[in-house]
Amino acid sequence: MNHHDIRELHSMAEFESVCRLYADIWGPEPGAEPVSAEIMRALSHAGNYVAGAYTDGRLTGATVAFFGEPAGTTLHSHITGAVMGGGIGLALKLHQRQWVLDRGLKRITWTYDPLIRRNAHFNLTKLGARPEEYLESFYGAMDDAINGGDESDRVLTAWDLTVPLSAAGHDGVPLPAGAAHAVRDVDGRPELTSTEAEFVLVDLPDDIEALRRTDPAAARAWRLAVRETLGGLLADGARVLGFHDRRSYVVRRFPATSTHLPTGSNQ
Template structure:
Protein backbone atom coordinates (compact mmCIF):
# COMPACT_ATOMS: atom_id res chain seq x y z
CA UNK A 1 0.00 0.00 0.00
CA UNK A 2 1.10 3.61 -0.54
CA UNK A 3 2.05 5.75 2.42
CA UNK A 4 4.70 5.78 5.12
CA UNK A 5 7.04 2.83 5.58
CA UNK A 6 6.42 0.96 8.83
CA UNK A 7 9.12 -1.03 10.55
CA UNK A 8 9.77 -2.54 13.96
CA UNK A 9 11.99 -0.57 16.32
CA UNK A 10 14.71 -1.96 18.57
CA UNK A 11 17.19 0.79 19.52
CA UNK A 12 17.11 3.37 22.33
CA UNK A 13 17.56 6.27 19.90
CA UNK A 14 14.46 5.10 18.03
CA UNK A 15 12.45 4.75 21.23
CA UNK A 16 13.53 8.21 22.40
CA UNK A 17 12.36 9.64 19.06
CA UNK A 18 8.97 7.95 19.53
CA UNK A 19 8.65 9.32 23.06
CA UNK A 20 9.31 12.85 21.76
CA UNK A 21 6.79 12.33 18.95
CA UNK A 22 4.15 11.24 21.46
CA UNK A 23 4.89 14.27 23.65
CA UNK A 24 4.29 16.53 20.66
CA UNK A 25 1.04 14.81 19.66
CA UNK A 26 -0.39 14.77 23.19
CA UNK A 27 0.92 18.22 24.04
CA UNK A 28 2.98 17.25 27.08
CA UNK A 29 6.51 18.17 28.16
CA UNK A 30 9.05 15.60 26.88
CA UNK A 31 9.64 14.27 30.38
CA UNK A 32 5.89 13.60 30.72
CA UNK A 33 5.39 11.87 27.38
CA UNK A 34 2.61 9.24 27.32
CA UNK A 35 5.24 6.49 27.10
CA UNK A 36 8.93 6.53 27.94
CA UNK A 37 11.77 5.13 25.86
CA UNK A 38 12.69 2.80 28.72
CA UNK A 39 9.26 1.15 28.78
CA UNK A 40 9.34 0.72 24.99
CA UNK A 41 12.78 -0.84 25.27
CA UNK A 42 11.53 -3.37 27.82
CA UNK A 43 8.42 -4.27 25.83
CA UNK A 44 10.35 -4.68 22.59
CA UNK A 45 13.05 -6.80 24.23
CA UNK A 46 10.34 -9.07 25.69
CA UNK A 47 8.99 -9.75 22.19
CA UNK A 48 6.12 -7.27 22.06
CA UNK A 49 5.23 -4.87 19.26
CA UNK A 50 6.94 -1.48 18.89
CA UNK A 51 6.89 0.04 15.41
CA UNK A 52 7.43 3.38 13.73
CA UNK A 53 6.09 4.89 10.51
CA UNK A 54 8.53 6.89 8.40
CA UNK A 55 8.33 9.37 5.54
CA UNK A 56 11.88 9.01 4.31
CA UNK A 57 13.97 9.46 7.46
CA UNK A 58 11.25 11.38 9.31
CA UNK A 59 9.31 9.60 12.05
CA UNK A 60 5.62 10.40 11.52
CA UNK A 61 3.87 7.82 13.69
CA UNK A 62 4.40 4.96 16.11
CA UNK A 63 2.49 2.21 17.89
CA UNK A 64 3.16 0.06 20.95
CA UNK A 65 1.29 -3.15 21.76
CA UNK A 66 1.72 -6.15 24.05
CA UNK A 67 0.27 -9.62 24.34
CA UNK A 68 -2.95 -9.91 26.34
CA UNK A 69 -5.58 -12.34 27.55
CA UNK A 70 -6.47 -14.89 26.33
CA UNK A 71 -2.79 -15.63 25.78
CA UNK A 72 -1.96 -16.85 22.32
CA UNK A 73 -4.98 -15.20 20.73
CA UNK A 74 -4.96 -11.49 21.65
CA UNK A 75 -2.70 -8.47 21.44
CA UNK A 76 -3.55 -5.19 23.17
CA UNK A 77 -2.50 -2.04 21.35
CA UNK A 78 -1.74 0.41 24.14
CA UNK A 79 -0.86 3.55 22.17
CA UNK A 80 -0.81 4.71 18.55
CA UNK A 81 0.05 8.25 17.58
CA UNK A 82 0.49 9.72 14.12
CA UNK A 83 0.93 13.10 12.50
CA UNK A 84 -2.18 14.06 10.50
CA UNK A 85 -2.65 13.83 6.76
CA UNK A 86 0.04 11.27 5.95
CA UNK A 87 -1.81 7.97 6.32
CA UNK A 88 0.53 6.87 9.09
CA UNK A 89 -2.25 5.73 11.43
CA UNK A 90 -3.74 3.34 8.89
CA UNK A 91 -0.30 2.12 7.81
CA UNK A 92 0.58 1.32 11.42
CA UNK A 93 -2.65 -0.57 12.08
CA UNK A 94 -2.32 -2.67 8.93
CA UNK A 95 1.31 -3.47 9.79
CA UNK A 96 0.21 -4.36 13.31
CA UNK A 97 -2.52 -6.58 11.91
CA UNK A 98 -0.08 -8.52 9.74
CA UNK A 99 2.41 -8.80 12.62
CA UNK A 100 -0.31 -10.33 14.81
CA UNK A 101 -1.54 -12.72 12.10
CA UNK A 102 2.00 -13.96 11.50
CA UNK A 103 2.10 -14.96 15.18
CA UNK A 104 -1.22 -16.78 15.05
CA UNK A 105 -3.23 -14.15 16.93
CA UNK A 106 -6.95 -13.76 16.31
CA UNK A 107 -7.76 -10.26 17.56
CA UNK A 108 -6.30 -6.91 18.57
CA UNK A 109 -7.89 -4.76 21.25
CA UNK A 110 -7.33 -1.12 22.18
CA UNK A 111 -9.07 1.70 24.00
CA UNK A 112 -10.14 5.00 22.49
CA UNK A 113 -12.01 8.11 23.56
CA UNK A 114 -15.63 7.45 22.47
CA UNK A 115 -16.34 11.19 22.15
CA UNK A 116 -13.81 11.90 19.38
CA UNK A 117 -15.59 11.50 16.05
CA UNK A 118 -12.53 10.95 13.89
CA UNK A 119 -11.31 8.17 16.19
CA UNK A 120 -14.70 6.46 16.10
CA UNK A 121 -14.78 6.74 12.30
CA UNK A 122 -11.25 5.39 11.96
CA UNK A 123 -11.76 2.46 14.33
CA UNK A 124 -15.26 1.38 13.29
CA UNK A 125 -15.55 2.37 9.64
CA UNK A 126 -12.00 2.23 8.28
CA UNK A 127 -10.75 -0.74 10.33
CA UNK A 128 -13.94 -2.62 11.16
CA UNK A 129 -13.28 -2.85 14.91
CA UNK A 130 -16.24 -2.92 17.28
CA UNK A 131 -16.73 -1.57 20.83
CA UNK A 132 -17.01 -4.28 23.46
CA UNK A 133 -16.91 -2.48 26.81
CA UNK A 134 -17.37 1.03 28.19
CA UNK A 135 -14.63 1.93 30.69
CA UNK A 136 -15.53 4.84 32.95
CA UNK A 137 -12.67 7.24 33.81
CA UNK A 138 -10.24 4.49 32.81
CA UNK A 139 -7.05 6.51 33.42
CA UNK A 140 -8.55 9.09 35.79
CA UNK A 141 -8.36 12.78 34.87
CA UNK A 142 -5.74 13.46 32.17
CA UNK A 143 -4.42 17.00 31.83
CA UNK A 144 -2.93 17.02 28.34
CA UNK A 145 -3.84 18.89 25.15
CA UNK A 146 -6.21 16.15 23.96
CA UNK A 147 -7.99 15.21 27.19
CA UNK A 148 -8.02 18.72 28.67
CA UNK A 149 -8.40 17.65 32.30
CA UNK A 150 -11.63 15.74 31.62
CA UNK A 151 -12.28 12.26 32.95
CA UNK A 152 -10.81 9.64 30.65
CA UNK A 153 -13.81 7.52 29.64
CA UNK A 154 -12.72 4.93 27.10
CA UNK A 155 -14.27 2.24 24.92
CA UNK A 156 -12.51 -1.09 24.56
CA UNK A 157 -12.54 -1.90 20.84
CA UNK A 158 -11.93 -5.38 19.46
CA UNK A 159 -10.61 -6.04 15.94
CA UNK A 160 -11.45 -9.49 14.59
CA UNK A 161 -8.43 -10.44 12.46
CA UNK A 162 -10.30 -13.28 10.76
CA UNK A 163 -12.55 -10.77 9.00
CA UNK A 164 -11.23 -8.79 6.01
CA UNK A 165 -10.81 -5.05 6.61
CA UNK A 166 -13.53 -2.83 5.14
CA UNK A 167 -13.07 -1.66 1.55
CA UNK A 168 -11.46 1.77 1.13
CA UNK A 169 -14.09 4.49 1.02
CA UNK A 170 -16.67 2.51 3.01
CA UNK A 171 -19.23 5.15 4.08
CA UNK A 172 -20.23 3.42 7.30
CA UNK A 173 -23.52 1.89 8.32
CA UNK A 174 -26.93 3.10 7.11
CA UNK A 175 -29.48 4.26 9.66
CA UNK A 176 -31.71 1.29 10.47
CA UNK A 177 -35.43 1.71 10.00
CA UNK A 178 -37.09 2.73 13.24
CA UNK A 179 -33.86 3.81 14.93
CA UNK A 180 -34.36 6.22 17.85
CA UNK A 181 -31.89 8.74 19.27
CA UNK A 182 -30.74 8.24 22.83
CA UNK A 183 -28.40 11.24 22.49
CA UNK A 184 -28.96 13.91 19.84
CA UNK A 185 -26.80 16.93 18.97
CA UNK A 186 -28.93 20.05 19.49
CA UNK A 187 -26.98 23.19 18.56
CA UNK A 188 -23.77 21.80 20.00
CA UNK A 189 -25.19 20.34 23.21
CA UNK A 190 -26.45 16.81 23.92
CA UNK A 191 -30.19 16.25 24.13
CA UNK A 192 -31.21 13.08 25.97
CA UNK A 193 -34.33 11.11 25.12
CA UNK A 194 -36.23 8.16 26.45
CA UNK A 195 -36.24 5.20 24.09
CA UNK A 196 -38.01 1.97 23.40
CA UNK A 197 -36.51 0.70 20.18
CA UNK A 198 -34.42 -2.15 18.90
CA UNK A 199 -31.96 0.24 17.19
CA UNK A 200 -30.52 3.22 19.04
CA UNK A 201 -28.46 6.21 17.83
CA UNK A 202 -25.95 8.09 19.98
CA UNK A 203 -24.65 11.31 18.43
CA UNK A 204 -21.13 12.59 19.08
CA UNK A 205 -20.03 16.24 19.41
CA UNK A 206 -18.48 17.84 16.35
CA UNK A 207 -15.15 18.55 18.11
CA UNK A 208 -14.94 17.57 21.76
CA UNK A 209 -11.23 18.44 21.92
CA UNK A 210 -12.03 22.07 21.06
CA UNK A 211 -14.88 22.06 23.59
CA UNK A 212 -12.51 20.90 26.31
CA UNK A 213 -10.42 24.00 25.66
CA UNK A 214 -13.20 26.54 25.12
CA UNK A 215 -16.26 25.21 26.98
CA UNK A 216 -15.37 22.54 29.57
CA UNK A 217 -18.94 22.47 30.88
CA UNK A 218 -20.29 21.50 27.44
CA UNK A 219 -17.55 18.89 27.02
CA UNK A 220 -18.48 17.42 30.40
CA UNK A 221 -22.15 17.35 29.44
CA UNK A 222 -21.30 15.35 26.33
CA UNK A 223 -19.18 12.90 28.29
CA UNK A 224 -21.95 12.30 30.82
CA UNK A 225 -24.58 11.93 28.09
CA UNK A 226 -22.58 9.40 26.07
CA UNK A 227 -21.58 7.57 29.25
CA UNK A 228 -25.24 7.40 30.31
CA UNK A 229 -26.39 6.03 26.94
CA UNK A 230 -23.58 4.13 25.21
CA UNK A 231 -22.11 3.01 28.52
CA UNK A 232 -25.40 1.71 29.89
CA UNK A 233 -26.32 -0.07 26.66
CA UNK A 234 -22.92 -1.79 26.39
CA UNK A 235 -23.21 -2.82 30.04
CA UNK A 236 -26.54 -4.44 29.16
CA UNK A 237 -25.02 -6.43 26.30
CA UNK A 238 -26.10 -4.28 23.38
CA UNK A 239 -23.99 -4.41 20.20
CA UNK A 240 -22.55 -1.43 18.37
CA UNK A 241 -23.09 -2.13 14.66
CA UNK A 242 -21.05 0.77 13.34
CA UNK A 243 -21.02 4.52 12.80
CA UNK A 244 -23.64 6.37 10.78
CA UNK A 245 -22.76 9.57 8.94
CA UNK A 246 -19.44 9.89 10.78
CA UNK A 247 -21.36 11.17 13.81
CA UNK A 248 -23.70 8.57 15.37
CA UNK A 249 -23.10 5.18 16.96
CA UNK A 250 -25.70 2.67 15.76
CA UNK A 251 -26.53 0.27 18.57
CA UNK A 252 -28.64 -2.89 18.46
CA UNK A 253 -30.37 -4.25 21.51
CA UNK A 254 -33.35 -6.41 22.28
CA UNK A 255 -36.57 -4.41 22.58
CA UNK A 256 -37.72 -3.97 26.17
CA UNK A 257 -39.36 -1.41 28.38
CA UNK A 258 -38.53 2.24 27.91
CA UNK A 259 -35.13 3.43 29.12
CA UNK A 260 -34.18 7.00 29.86
CA UNK A 261 -30.40 7.44 29.53
CA UNK A 262 -28.96 8.80 32.73
CA UNK A 263 -26.23 11.35 33.25
CA UNK A 264 -25.68 10.19 36.85
CA UNK A 265 -22.01 9.72 37.72
CA UNK A 266 -21.01 6.21 38.65
CA UNK A 267 -19.24 5.70 41.99
Protein backbone atom coordinates in the same frame (compact mmCIF):
# COMPACT_ATOMS: atom_id res chain seq x y z
CA MET B 1 -0.18 9.60 -0.96
CA ASN B 2 3.27 9.42 0.58
CA HIS B 3 5.00 6.09 0.98
CA HIS B 4 5.45 5.12 4.61
CA ASP B 5 8.15 2.70 5.70
CA ILE B 6 6.76 0.79 8.71
CA ARG B 7 9.18 -1.26 10.77
CA GLU B 8 9.66 -2.67 14.24
CA LEU B 9 11.87 -0.63 16.55
CA HIS B 10 14.59 -2.06 18.79
CA SER B 11 17.16 0.58 19.80
CA MET B 12 17.08 3.17 22.56
CA ALA B 13 17.70 5.91 20.00
CA GLU B 14 14.56 4.83 18.13
CA PHE B 15 12.50 4.72 21.31
CA GLU B 16 13.74 8.17 22.33
CA SER B 17 12.58 9.45 18.92
CA VAL B 18 9.15 7.97 19.64
CA CYS B 19 9.08 9.81 22.98
CA ARG B 20 9.77 13.10 21.20
CA LEU B 21 7.06 12.39 18.63
CA TYR B 22 4.52 11.55 21.35
CA ALA B 23 5.47 14.73 23.25
CA ASP B 24 4.78 16.74 20.08
CA ILE B 25 1.37 15.06 19.70
CA TRP B 26 0.14 15.02 23.30
CA GLY B 27 2.08 18.01 24.57
CA PRO B 28 2.83 16.67 28.06
CA GLU B 29 5.17 18.24 30.54
CA PRO B 30 8.78 16.96 30.39
CA GLY B 31 9.01 13.60 32.11
CA ALA B 32 5.28 12.91 31.67
CA GLU B 33 5.39 11.33 28.20
CA PRO B 34 2.65 8.76 27.52
CA VAL B 35 5.21 5.94 27.54
CA SER B 36 8.93 6.00 28.34
CA ALA B 37 11.79 4.82 26.15
CA GLU B 38 12.74 2.34 28.87
CA ILE B 39 9.29 0.73 28.88
CA MET B 40 9.34 0.51 25.06
CA ARG B 41 12.78 -1.12 25.25
CA ALA B 42 11.55 -3.70 27.78
CA LEU B 43 8.37 -4.48 25.84
CA SER B 44 10.23 -4.85 22.55
CA HIS B 45 12.94 -7.03 24.04
CA ALA B 46 10.28 -9.31 25.59
CA GLY B 47 8.79 -9.93 22.15
CA ASN B 48 5.97 -7.41 22.12
CA TYR B 49 5.19 -4.97 19.31
CA VAL B 50 6.79 -1.54 19.01
CA ALA B 51 6.80 -0.09 15.51
CA GLY B 52 7.41 3.23 13.80
CA ALA B 53 6.35 4.83 10.54
CA TYR B 54 8.95 6.74 8.58
CA THR B 55 8.06 9.18 5.81
CA ASP B 56 11.02 10.38 3.76
CA GLY B 57 13.29 9.15 6.53
CA ARG B 58 11.48 11.06 9.30
CA LEU B 59 9.56 9.35 12.13
CA THR B 60 5.91 10.32 11.60
CA GLY B 61 4.04 7.72 13.66
CA ALA B 62 4.56 4.99 16.22
CA THR B 63 2.61 2.33 18.06
CA VAL B 64 3.23 0.29 21.21
CA ALA B 65 1.37 -2.97 21.90
CA PHE B 66 1.67 -6.00 24.15
CA PHE B 67 0.12 -9.44 24.39
CA GLY B 68 -3.16 -9.59 26.29
CA GLU B 69 -5.90 -11.94 27.40
CA PRO B 70 -7.05 -14.40 26.23
CA ALA B 71 -3.44 -15.54 25.91
CA GLY B 72 -2.45 -16.68 22.46
CA THR B 73 -5.30 -14.83 20.74
CA THR B 74 -4.98 -11.13 21.49
CA LEU B 75 -2.58 -8.22 21.10
CA HIS B 76 -3.51 -5.10 23.09
CA SER B 77 -2.45 -1.88 21.39
CA HIS B 78 -1.67 0.57 24.18
CA ILE B 79 -0.84 3.73 22.25
CA THR B 80 -0.69 4.85 18.64
CA GLY B 81 0.26 8.34 17.60
CA ALA B 82 0.84 9.87 14.19
CA VAL B 83 1.12 13.28 12.60
CA MET B 84 -2.16 14.25 10.97
CA GLY B 85 -2.83 13.29 7.37
CA GLY B 86 -1.13 11.07 4.86
CA GLY B 87 -2.65 7.77 5.96
CA ILE B 88 0.04 7.07 8.56
CA GLY B 89 -2.37 5.76 11.19
CA LEU B 90 -3.93 3.32 8.73
CA ALA B 91 -0.52 2.14 7.53
CA LEU B 92 0.51 1.46 11.15
CA LYS B 93 -2.68 -0.50 11.90
CA LEU B 94 -2.31 -2.62 8.75
CA HIS B 95 1.31 -3.43 9.67
CA GLN B 96 0.17 -4.31 13.19
CA ARG B 97 -2.60 -6.50 11.75
CA GLN B 98 -0.14 -8.46 9.61
CA TRP B 99 2.30 -8.85 12.52
CA VAL B 100 -0.50 -10.33 14.62
CA LEU B 101 -1.73 -12.66 11.87
CA ASP B 102 1.85 -13.88 11.27
CA ARG B 103 1.89 -15.03 14.91
CA GLY B 104 -1.39 -16.90 14.71
CA LEU B 105 -3.36 -14.43 16.83
CA LYS B 106 -6.97 -13.53 16.07
CA ARG B 107 -7.69 -10.05 17.41
CA ILE B 108 -6.30 -6.68 18.42
CA THR B 109 -7.83 -4.62 21.22
CA TRP B 110 -7.30 -0.99 22.15
CA THR B 111 -9.06 1.83 23.95
CA TYR B 112 -10.08 5.21 22.56
CA ASP B 113 -12.07 8.22 23.72
CA PRO B 114 -15.61 7.55 22.48
CA LEU B 115 -16.29 11.29 22.08
CA ILE B 116 -13.72 11.84 19.32
CA ARG B 117 -15.57 11.54 16.01
CA ARG B 118 -12.55 11.01 13.75
CA ASN B 119 -11.31 8.16 15.97
CA ALA B 120 -14.74 6.52 16.05
CA HIS B 121 -15.00 6.77 12.25
CA PHE B 122 -11.47 5.42 11.76
CA ASN B 123 -11.87 2.52 14.19
CA LEU B 124 -15.40 1.43 13.26
CA THR B 125 -15.74 2.38 9.60
CA LYS B 126 -12.24 2.19 8.15
CA LEU B 127 -11.01 -0.79 10.18
CA GLY B 128 -14.23 -2.56 11.15
CA ALA B 129 -13.38 -2.73 14.88
CA ARG B 130 -16.23 -2.66 17.41
CA PRO B 131 -16.51 -1.23 20.95
CA GLU B 132 -17.12 -3.94 23.55
CA GLU B 133 -16.90 -2.29 26.98
CA TYR B 134 -17.25 1.24 28.36
CA LEU B 135 -14.48 2.10 30.84
CA GLU B 136 -15.29 5.09 33.02
CA SER B 137 -12.37 7.42 33.84
CA PHE B 138 -9.94 4.68 32.76
CA TYR B 139 -6.76 6.72 33.32
CA GLY B 140 -8.19 9.25 35.79
CA ALA B 141 -8.07 12.95 34.86
CA MET B 142 -5.60 13.69 32.03
CA ASP B 143 -4.36 17.25 31.58
CA ASP B 144 -2.48 16.93 28.30
CA ALA B 145 -3.19 18.98 25.19
CA ILE B 146 -5.66 16.44 23.78
CA ASN B 147 -7.60 15.42 26.90
CA GLY B 148 -7.70 18.92 28.40
CA GLY B 149 -8.40 17.85 31.97
CA ASP B 150 -11.47 15.80 31.01
CA GLU B 151 -12.13 12.48 32.68
CA SER B 152 -10.52 9.73 30.63
CA ASP B 153 -13.55 7.61 29.73
CA ARG B 154 -12.59 5.03 27.11
CA VAL B 155 -14.21 2.22 25.18
CA LEU B 156 -12.40 -1.08 24.87
CA THR B 157 -12.55 -1.90 21.20
CA ALA B 158 -11.82 -5.23 19.48
CA TRP B 159 -10.71 -5.78 15.90
CA ASP B 160 -11.63 -9.30 14.80
CA LEU B 161 -8.91 -10.30 12.33
CA THR B 162 -10.81 -13.40 11.18
CA VAL B 163 -13.20 -11.03 9.36
CA PRO B 164 -12.02 -9.58 6.02
CA LEU B 165 -10.95 -5.94 6.09
CA SER B 166 -13.88 -3.56 5.68
CA ALA B 167 -13.99 -1.55 2.47
CA ALA B 168 -12.36 1.78 3.27
CA GLY B 169 -13.96 4.98 2.12
CA HIS B 170 -17.65 4.28 2.71
CA ASP B 171 -19.62 6.28 5.22
CA GLY B 172 -20.38 3.61 7.77
CA VAL B 173 -23.40 1.47 8.50
CA PRO B 174 -26.78 2.39 7.02
CA LEU B 175 -29.50 3.65 9.31
CA PRO B 176 -31.66 0.72 10.49
CA ALA B 177 -35.43 1.09 10.12
CA GLY B 178 -36.99 2.45 13.29
CA ALA B 179 -33.72 3.75 14.74
CA ALA B 180 -34.22 6.41 17.41
CA HIS B 181 -31.86 8.84 19.09
CA ALA B 182 -30.81 8.41 22.70
CA VAL B 183 -28.41 11.37 22.33
CA ARG B 184 -28.93 14.04 19.66
CA ASP B 185 -26.71 17.01 18.84
CA VAL B 186 -28.86 20.13 19.24
CA ASP B 187 -26.93 23.33 18.53
CA GLY B 188 -23.71 21.81 19.81
CA ARG B 189 -25.08 20.37 23.04
CA PRO B 190 -26.36 16.86 23.78
CA GLU B 191 -30.09 16.24 24.13
CA LEU B 192 -30.98 12.95 25.85
CA THR B 193 -34.16 11.10 24.95
CA SER B 194 -35.73 8.05 26.52
CA THR B 195 -36.39 5.44 23.84
CA GLU B 196 -37.45 1.82 23.69
CA ALA B 197 -36.23 1.35 20.11
CA GLU B 198 -34.24 -1.77 19.23
CA PHE B 199 -31.75 0.35 17.26
CA VAL B 200 -30.39 3.35 19.17
CA LEU B 201 -28.37 6.31 17.85
CA VAL B 202 -25.83 8.16 19.97
CA ASP B 203 -24.60 11.37 18.33
CA LEU B 204 -21.15 12.84 18.93
CA PRO B 205 -20.14 16.53 18.98
CA ASP B 206 -18.37 18.06 16.00
CA ASP B 207 -15.03 18.58 17.80
CA ILE B 208 -14.82 17.61 21.46
CA GLU B 209 -11.17 18.70 21.73
CA ALA B 210 -12.02 22.27 20.67
CA LEU B 211 -15.09 22.23 22.92
CA ARG B 212 -12.94 21.37 25.95
CA ARG B 213 -11.04 24.62 25.34
CA THR B 214 -13.94 26.90 24.39
CA ASP B 215 -16.90 25.55 26.40
CA PRO B 216 -15.86 23.13 29.15
CA ALA B 217 -19.43 22.87 30.46
CA ALA B 218 -20.68 21.66 27.07
CA ALA B 219 -17.79 19.22 26.83
CA ARG B 220 -18.69 17.88 30.28
CA ALA B 221 -22.33 17.53 29.23
CA TRP B 222 -21.26 15.44 26.23
CA ARG B 223 -19.05 13.24 28.41
CA LEU B 224 -21.90 12.52 30.81
CA ALA B 225 -24.49 12.00 28.06
CA VAL B 226 -22.41 9.47 26.15
CA ARG B 227 -21.27 7.78 29.37
CA GLU B 228 -24.88 7.31 30.46
CA THR B 229 -26.26 6.13 27.12
CA LEU B 230 -23.46 4.27 25.33
CA GLY B 231 -21.99 3.11 28.64
CA GLY B 232 -25.35 1.94 29.91
CA LEU B 233 -26.19 0.13 26.70
CA LEU B 234 -22.88 -1.73 26.58
CA ALA B 235 -23.18 -2.66 30.26
CA ASP B 236 -26.64 -4.10 29.49
CA GLY B 237 -25.32 -6.31 26.69
CA ALA B 238 -26.20 -4.19 23.67
CA ARG B 239 -23.88 -4.30 20.65
CA VAL B 240 -22.46 -1.46 18.59
CA LEU B 241 -23.19 -2.18 14.92
CA GLY B 242 -21.06 0.63 13.57
CA PHE B 243 -20.85 4.37 12.99
CA HIS B 244 -23.35 6.22 10.79
CA ASP B 245 -22.59 9.28 8.65
CA ARG B 246 -19.42 10.10 10.64
CA ARG B 247 -21.75 11.27 13.41
CA SER B 248 -23.59 8.58 15.36
CA TYR B 249 -22.95 5.25 17.03
CA VAL B 250 -25.57 2.72 15.93
CA VAL B 251 -26.32 0.36 18.82
CA ARG B 252 -28.58 -2.68 18.83
CA ARG B 253 -30.38 -3.76 21.97
CA PHE B 254 -31.23 -7.38 22.53
CA PRO B 255 -34.30 -8.63 24.43
CA ALA B 256 -32.36 -9.15 27.65
CA THR B 257 -31.20 -5.52 27.71
CA SER B 258 -33.10 -2.82 29.54
CA THR B 259 -35.89 -1.03 27.69
CA HIS B 260 -35.48 2.57 28.78
CA LEU B 261 -32.90 5.28 28.26
CA PRO B 262 -31.44 7.13 30.03
CA THR B 263 -30.25 4.11 31.96
CA GLY B 264 -28.78 5.67 35.09
CA SER B 265 -25.34 4.61 36.19
CA ASN B 266 -23.34 1.83 34.60
CA GLN B 267 -20.79 -0.41 36.25
